[in-house]
Amino acid sequence: MDTASHCLYRNKVCHLPRALKKNGQLHSLCEFHRVKANLNQRRLEKKKKIRKDGDAATPPAARAGCKELWVDPASSEDEEAAEAVDHVIWAEPIRLSTP
DSSP states (O other): OOGGGGGOOOOOOOOOOBOOOSSSSSSSSSSHHHHHHHOOOOOOOHHHHHHHHHHSOOOOOTTTTOOEEOOOOGOOOOOOOHHHHHHEEOOOOOOOOOO
């Protein structure tokens, strides 16, 4: 078997023959690595979908590097603040360049 018909898996040398497409041409990978790559692709798509669906349900506080500070309106001296149910203050870190 010549090297052109070997699996073209990037991370390691694979001596298995490349899988055949329905039209008779060769896939880049052997059947084992194709199944593995397809599984990884489905996992990634599922993770992205969960993350996308979860973003709508989770508050913006879930952002990395962001802190959520809750203020009790009953303890506030401001009359306008006392009318509100609760207040949320978002604090994000400031990145300063080092001297």
